[in-house]
Structures are given as C-alpha cells and as structure tokens.
Amino acid sequence: DARGRRGAGPTEWVPPRNPPKASPPVQHFTLPFVVPPVQRPVRDDVSGTYYAMTQRDASIEIIPGLRTPIMGYEGVFPGPTIMARSGRPTIVDHTNRLAVPVAVHLHGGKNPPAQDGHPTDLMAPGTARRYAYPTDQRGATLWYHDHRLDFTGPQVYRGLAGFHIIRDAVEDALPLPAGDKDVPLLITDRLFEADGTMYYPSSDPSLRTPGLYPWAMNGQYGDTALVNGVPWPRMEVSATKYRFRVLNASNARHWDITLDPPPPSGDPFVQVGSDGGLLSSPVGLRNIVMSPAERFDVVIDFARYPVGTRVVLVNNDRTIPVVTELMCFDVVRRETETATVPARLAPPLDLPDPADAVGIRHFDFTRRADGMWGINGAMFDDRQSLASPALGSTEIWEFTSDVAHPVHLHLVHFRVLSRSRPQSPEPWDGGWKDTVRVRPGETVRIVSRFEGWRGKYVFHCHNLEHEDMMMMANFTVQ
Numbered sequence: 001d002a003r004g005r006r007g008a009g010p011t012e013w014v015p016p017r018n019p020p021k022a023s024p025p026v027q028h029f030t031l032p033f034v035v036p037p038v039q040r041p042v043r044d045d046v047s048g049t050y051y052a053m054t055q056r057d058a059s060i061e062i063i064p065g066l067r068t069p070i071m072g073y074e075g076v077f078p079g080p081t082i083m084a085r086s087g088r089p090t091i092v093d094h095t096n097r098l099a100v101p102v103a104v105h106l107h108g109g110k111n112p113p114a115q116d117g118h119p120t121d122l123m124a125p126g127t128a129r130r131y132a133y134p135t136d137q138r139g140a141t142l143w144y145h146d147h148r149l150d151f152t153g154p155q156v157y158r159g160l161a162g163f164h165i166i167r168d169a170v171e172d173a174l175p176l177p178a179g180d181k182d183v184p185l186l187i188t189d190r191l192f193e194a195d196g197t198m199y200y201p202s203s204d205p206s207l208r209t210p211g212l213y214p215w216a217m218n219g220q221y222g223d224t225a226l227v228n229g230v231p232w233p234r235m236e237v238s239a240t241k242y243r244f245r246v247l248n249a250s251n252a253r254h255w256d257i258t259l260d261p262p263p264p265s266g267d268p269f270v271q272v273g274s275d276g277g278l279l280s281s282p283v284g285l286r287n288i289v290m291s292p293a294e295r296f297d298v299v300i301d302f303a304r305y306p307v308g309t310r311v312v313l314v315n316n317d318r319t320i321p322v323v324t325e326l327m328c329f330d331v332v333r334r335e336t337e338t339a340t341v342p343a344r345l346a347p348p349l350d351l352p353d354p355a356d357a358v359g360i361r362h363f364d365f366t367r368r369a370d371g372m373w374g375i376n377g378a379m380f381d382d383r384q385s386l387a388s389p390a391l392g393s394t395e396i397w398e399f400t401s402d403v404a405h406p407v408h409l410h411l412v413h414f415r416v417l418s419r420s421r422p423q424s425p426e427p428w429d430g431g432w433k434d435t436v437r438v439r440p441g442e443t444v445r446i447v448s449r450f451e452g453w454r455g456k457y458v459f460h461c462h463n464l465e466h467e468d469m470m471m472m473a474n475f476t477v478q
C-alpha cells in the first residue's frame with residue numbers, strides 16, 4: 001500500500017534510492033544451466049509425504065563475483081522443488097526465520113481455505129506452521145510462492161518461489177521425455193544494483209532496499225534474465241526431445257518466447273500441458289506468450305538441428321528494459337531417441353460446460369483515478385467478497401482490462417471460453433488454466449466449476465505490483 005496504511009511491517013518513510021541504470025553485466029551463455037534441487041521428504045507413510053521447509057535470509061552468488069542477499073525457501077533461489085504424487089497428501093511444515101511475515105500459497109493447488117495461503121493468513125517471524133495439501137488433483141506443474149498482503153512483490157522478487165510438481169499415472173504411462181529430459185524452467189527478470197543486491201523499492205525497511213512503491217507501480221521489471229536463478233545460462237542437450245515445464249515467475253514481465261534459429265521443419269514447441277496438467281492432445285506453437293504465473297509444458301525436439309548448433313531461447317516482447325534472450329541450448333551430441341509425443345495425451349478433459357453456467361459475472365481490471373489498481377473500481381478489502389458462487393456450481397466470469405493483466409483464481413482451474421480479439425480462444429488457451437492473460441482492451445470469458453471447499457479465497461492480477469497495489473478481491477464459495 002503506497003500510503004503505508006495496512007502494511008504489517010514498520011512504515012516509517014525512508015528516502016528512495018535511485019534505480020540503477022543497468023545491472024552489472026553478465027556474459028550471456030557462459031554460466032552452466034542448473035535444475036533447482038529436489039526437496040527430500042522427512043517422512044513418508046500411509047498418511048502422506050512430509051516435508052520441512054525453512055524460510056531464511058541467505059546470500060548467494062547470482063552474478064559472478066557478487067553476493068546477492070535473498071529471502072529463500074531453505075535459503076536457495078529458486079526454492080527446492082517438491083515432487084508430489086496425485087492422490088497422496090503432501091504435508092509441508094514451514095518455519096519462518098525471516099524478519100517479515102509470510103504466507104505460502106500453492107499456486108494451482110486445490111486446497112481447503114486454511115491451507116491456501118490467503119494473503120491475510122500470515123506466519124509471523126519466528127513461527128512455524130503446517131500446510132497440508134490433500135493433492136486430490138491431476139498431475140500438473142504447480143508452484144509455491146509468498147503471498148504476504150501488500151508485500152508479495154518484494155518477497156517473491158527476493159526469492160520466495162519454487163516448483164511443486166504433481167505426477168500421476170496418466171503421465172507415467174506416456175512415452176514423453178522423462179528423467180533428466182523432463183526439465184523445469186523458472187523464468188524471471190531482475191534488476192541488480194552494482195553490489196549485486198536486487199533492486200526493489202519497498203516501504204517496509206526490513207525488506208532492505210529503502211524506497212517507495214509508486215516507482216514500481218506499473219510492475220517491477222529487470223534487465224537480467226534468470227532461468228532457474230542463473231543469468232542467461234547455457235544448457236548442453238543431446239539431439240533428442242526434451243520436455244520443459246516453463247513457468248513465468250516474473251513479477252510483471254510477459255514473455256513472448258521462441259527459438260532462434262527456428263527448426264528447419266515443424267513448430268519450435270509442441271505444447272503438451274498447461275497450468276492444470278496435460279492437454280488431451282498436443283498443440284504445435286510457433287511462439288509462446290506467457291504472462292506472469294502461467295505454465296506451459298512443451299516438448300522441443302533438438303534432433304531437427306545438426307550437432308554443434310546453438311539454439312537460443314529468445315524473447316520478442318519489447319517491454320522496457322528490453323530482454324532479448326533467456327538461455328541457450330547447445331546441441332552437443334547425438335543420442336538414440338526413446339521418447340515420442342503421442343497424439344492422445346490424456347483422456348478427454350472434463351472441462352466445465354458453459355451450458356451448465358448458472359450466471360455470468362463481470363470483472364473490470366483497471367487502474368483507478370487515484371493511481372491504485374482495482375477490480376470493478378474497488379481495492380482489495382478483506383471484509384468483502386466480490387463473488388459468492390455456490391459450492392459445485394458452474395459460472396462464467398468475464399474479464400475486461402485497460403492494460404495486460406494476468407488474472408488468477410485460487411482454488412479452481414477453469415476453461416478459457418472466448419476472447420474478443422480474435423473471437424475464439426487462442427491455441428495456447430487450451431486445457432485447464434488457473435491464470436489467463438487478458439490483453440489490453442480485451443474481453444475474456446472463462447467458465448469454472450467451484451468445486452472442492454466452501455470458504456474464502458482470492459482472485460487477483462498476477463502482476464505482483466498490481467496485486468500489491470490492490471488489484472485483488474475475495475470470493476467466497478458457499
């Protein structure tokens with residue numbers, strides 16, 4: 001909150017520090033590609049799989065030769081990956097050793113309200129609590145991240161984000177690339193000061209960089225691409241198929257990615273899954289436009305390139321500061337192919353049917369006259385809900401927007417029904433979604449079944465600065 005009205009931390013005014021003109025330079029494609037560590041369970045029995053996770057400050061090397069203070073799950077960035085199993089409860093005991101309150105949200109998780117990490121359901125510094133996830137949902141690439149009211153932006157920026165991948169038997173039975181060819185890519189952008197600190201002005205002094213929010217009210221953008229926390233990494237691949245679970249974990253940046261050079265034949269990407277798991281059949285994509293929080297599960301076939309080729313994952317979105325490249329794949333060896341992408345990936349998806357909808361609600365995502373971001377003109381107010389769908393009911397929700405906003409609903413996955421420009425869903429809108437990119441001036445309709453639990457959840461813009469600046473509302477399933 002720009003006026004420091006409701007922040008849980010101290011709110012004394014500190015003079016803003018000027019943003020750096022540019023981050024310390026990093027030579028592209030020199031640092032090795034890494035995969036985030038996988039968290040080991042502390043216990044695994046009939047009642048579920050148990051994990052322990054400590055949130056703490058740490059200092060890590062991101063830019064060669066410099067130390068970057070982070071806030072990290074287990075002190076690392078990205079946080080360790082949780083590998084969960086559909087049908088098996090996952091229990092995570094979190095300890096907050098940070099100087100700030102936190103809330104842990106499992107993005108894409110279908111969880112009871114008390115386990116959801118509502119932004120007001122905070123863990124104070126020095127406390128511990130258990131999040132128990134029933135995991136009664138299909139295989140999908142989820143992620144967990146901080147959700148502290150008014151301060152999600154700075155706390156995710158400092159490092160509080162990681163993968164939570166659910167696998168299931170449908171996926172196991174497929175001949176898709178697996179093992180070390182099933183690779184998560186957490187994509188972000190950051191702006192660094194000369195000493196390696198991530199630049200993020202915040203009105204909470206315990207978040208370390210003095211400054212005021214309004215500087216970043218359109219969103220916090222950086223000039224440095226990080227893939228799994230590494231600036232412009234280089235990955236060695238064999239001339240075979242790889243599956244990449246791509247997550248746009250940026251605070252505000254929309255990426256428009258493709259391969260350079262493009263493959264001599266076929267589409268650069270074959271999409272096999274989206275936010276809510278596998279598509280029923282694969283979709284070829286020339287490029288992928290990803291707004292914050294969206295996941296795209298894609299296969300890239302490097303067999304189409306001669307050994308020795310460097311394939312660059314490039315970004316064609318020109319938001320300032322412009323980031324043109326993300327990482328490279330060096331095709332270094334031939335290898336016998338063992339994977340295929342079958343024409344049928346999953347049984348027909350049980351997507352909600354608009355004919356079952358009991359009503360339609362309209363939500364306008366626009367900036368208010370006072371500069372704050374609102375939904376239907378209202379700023380987040382925890383005493384109210386903007387919608388109260390009945391448990392088990394199907395509703396159509398319509399979103400309109402002034403600038404591009406990624407609209408995310410907790411609890412439910414939905415189907416993208418229509419877009420006003422063009423009038424049909426885009427090819428990448430398929431499958432189960434939990435976040436939809438609403439383009440400037442566009443009207444997007446989704447259809448959702450409000451299944452699972454009664455209670456209070458949020459929906460919001462996943463541009464984290466818009467979210468912190470109040471573009472969020474409760475909905476209550478009743």
Ligand code: C2O
Binds near residue numbers: 107145147293408460
């Ligand atoms: Cu990924 Cu409410 O968030």
Ligand code: CU
Binds near residue numbers: 463
């Ligand atoms: Cu927004």
